[in-house]
Amino acid sequence: MEIAADPVTPDRRPAPGGHAGRLPLRRPPGGRWFAGVAAGLAAHLGLPVRVVRLLLVLATLAGGTGLGLYVFLWVTVPTGDPASVAEDERPAALARLAPRLRSGQRTVPVTDIAVGLLLLAGAGLLVAVRNGVDVQLSWVVPTLILLAGTGLVWSQLDRVQRERWLSRAGGRTPVSLVRLVGGIVLVGIGVLLLIGQDEPVGVLVRSGAAALAVLAGAGLVLAPWGLRLVRELGDERAARAREAERADIAAHLHDSVLQTLALIRARADQPAEVARMARAQERELREWLYDDRSEPGTSLAAALRSVVAEVEDGRAVAIDAVVVGDRVPDADTEALLQATREALVNAVVHGRPPVSLYLEVAEDCVEVFVRDRGDGFDLDAVPSDRFGVRESIMGRVRRRGGTATVTSRPERGTEVHLRVPVRHPQRRDAEGWA
Amino acid sequence: MSEQGRTAPATGRTGPVDVVLVDDHLMFRTGVRASLDSRVRVVAEADDVPSAIAQVRAHTPPVVLLDVHLPGGDGGGGAEVITACADLLGATRFLALSVSDASEDVVSVIRAGARGYVTKAISGADLSDAVLRVADGDAVFSPRLAGFVLDAFGTAAGDVAIADDELDRLSAREREVMRLIARGYSYREVAAELFISIKTVETHVSAVLRKLQLSSRHELTRWAAARRLL
Numbered sequence: 001m002e003i004a005a006d007p008v009t010p011d012r013r014p015a016p017g018g019h020a021g022r023l024p025l026r027r028p029p030g031g032r033w034f035a036g037v038a039a040g041l042a043a044h045l046g047l048p049v050r051v052v053r054l055l056l057v058l059a060t061l062a063g064g065t066g067l068g069l070y071v072f073l074w075v076t077v078p079t080g081d082p083a084s085v086a087e088d089e090r091p092a093a094l095a096r097l098a099p100r101l102r103s104g105q106r107t108v109p110v111t112d113i114a115v116g117l118l119l120l121a122g123a124g125l126l127v128a129v130r131n132g133v134d135v136q137l138s139w140v141v142p143t144l145i146l147l148a149g150t151g152l153v154w155s156q157l158d159r160v161q162r163e164r165w166l167s168r169a170g171g172r173t174p175v176s177l178v179r180l181v182g183g184i185v186l187v188g189i190g191v192l193l194l195i196g197q198d199e200p201v202g203v204l205v206r207s208g209a210a211a212l213a214v215l216a217g218a219g220l221v222l223a224p225w226g227l228r229l230v231r232e233l234g235d236e237r238a239a240r241a242r243e244a245e246r247a248d249i250a251a252h253l254h255d256s257v258l259q260t261l262a263l264i265r266a267r268a269d270q271p272a273e274v275a276r277m278a279r280a281q282e283r284e285l286r287e288w289l290y291d292d293r294s295e296p297g298t299s300l301a302a303a304l305r306s307v308v309a310e311v312e313d314g315r316a317v318a319i320d321a322v323v324v325g326d327r328v329p330d331a332d333t334e335a336l337l338q339a340t341r342e343a344l345v346n347a348v349v350h351g352r353p354p355v356s357l358y359l360e361v362a363e364d365c366v367e368v369f370v371r372d373r374g375d376g377f378d379l380d381a382v383p384s385d386r387f388g389v390r391e392s393i394m395g396r397v398r399r400r401g402g403t404a405t406v407t408s409r410p411e412r413g414t415e416v417h418l419r420v421p422v423r424h425p426q427r428r429d430a431e432g433w434a
Numbered sequence: 435m436s437e438q439g440r441t442a443p444a445t446g447r448t449g450p451v452d453v454v455l456v457d458d459h460l461m462f463r464t465g466v467r468a469s470l471d472s473r474v475r476v477v478a479e480a481d482d483v484p485s486a487i488a489q490v491r492a493h494t495p496p497v498v499l500l501d502v503h504l505p506g507g508d509g510g511g512g513a514e515v516i517t518a519c520a521d522l523l524g525a526t527r528f529l530a531l532s533v534s535d536a537s538e539d540v541v542s543v544i545r546a547g548a549r550g551y552v553t554k555a556i557s558g559a560d561l562s563d564a565v566l567r568v569a570d571g572d573a574v575f576s577p578r579l580a581g582f583v584l585d586a587f588g589t590a591a592g593d594v595a596i597a598d599d600e601l602d603r604l605s606a607r608e609r610e611v612m613r614l615i616a617r618g619y620s621y622r623e624v625a626a627e628l629f630i631s632i633k634t635v636e637t638h639v640s641a642v643l644r645k646l647q648l649s650s651r652h653e654l655t656r657w658a659a660a661r662r663l664l
Binding site: 318323324356358362412415 | 555577578580581584585589613616617618619623626
């Protein structure tokens, strides 16, 4: 039952050249007295609510146009917070702020007021009858039934939309269906009684059946059209979601890609710098396109990738990283990562490319292999005062109860193997791989 | 790249290997054409699914270099091309080429019948080596593909296959080979490390490829299914 309100809201789009345009016409959930028409109008026109209400009341007193306008807008204008709707209309990337906190839902309990009014009307009626006024029940009762039915159906309008806003489940609950059907039945009976007046019951039933038959026929004819409308609505909504997603990615990526390209063009004479920028940009793009970005501090694989990125950016080399498995990082794996960083730097600086990195997360330990194609070095020949390898790689890992070995063979390159036992096996279901 | 230093397999072949190059980006095709060495000859190019199928059928080349993401057809990309040419798989072999590291991309083309998977960052010499290797009927595993295999088949102790014909688990030796490849070892280096012949390494890799294609292991089928659902 989503009513497109476009005809009533000609200026939903912000005026070009500034977002200080008019708020769209919506019936806000907060600050309303009855259905939010006055509040919405006030927000839309930029007038105080009080003035709008006064005008409406005056217009109602002067011939009922105010009431007519109110009812018309109630039916045609959808509910929603005008401010947040206006934000939704802006490009997705610009409106990534949390939806504004809604100040208190409707302050006046509409249902209670409606029931109260009905009771008051009933009481007034009774008093009038008691005092001898000739109330024609044949007119009053159908009118009341008609009003009750209409109210029931129209209360549905709000509720269905609210549910859609909240959950997007789109499904109507049985209760709401009962309300709808009940309202329609009441309205039907009211109309029949009103028109039928003094006709015998048989005639009423027959004319009711005839009306139903006509309605059913019309429904049958219009059903395909209605179905198509519903389907198009769904398609449009999906297209909009895609559009928003695309705008989001475009804003985040194209900016940085274009910037990198401009930088590359400017520094075309510095191959090392160009390679470094291209590599960094590639990594960023890749992360955006293919990775499910994980929360910081939840993925050892992601932490390793950032270590690799740091070394790559700092030294302008490419590191071929392969990760198998994943887990939540802890102090042990943190030490392993630090040692891995040192090993990578060592391989990049002293070894020969390509540099390969392999990390495997097993149930009880995490292993890292860092390999380069250099001639390698003899661990025993490394003077003990050279802090690099001995302390920053070996020491870190051994203090955590792990092992660190360096294998170096001429023409076969050098490989650093780090292994750290992990205490709490909490291997995650690793779907991604670096 | 890590495939560097991998020797070209010994072949009894004379003259270059014919290749059909399929990729939707002209710039990339030009780059690949220029970087391939004299052992490989590009006989035709194609830029979408229908033209790829037509070119492969017209030339039946020993090797097709196939991009994973291709426009046209039913949207199945490279996997769709392989499926459509399934009857040629004896004579024509597919080597998948992609910028994507996404596992579902790998799974779909490998399971469709590709003999290997390399990323587009590969150097020209390594790519030529890979083409020759595929032409000889061997499988080409990049470190990333090996890492993916280990991830998919599991690295826990209980995941080792006892019998040779088990499709859902790797044997201890196959896993060792995969781990070395993931660590950046070439086939030759793997052979030296494990004291086996290169031919044996190739046998192991082919066996892993077969398992990758035929296994009904949960992780593999899930990825494949997710792919088809998209």
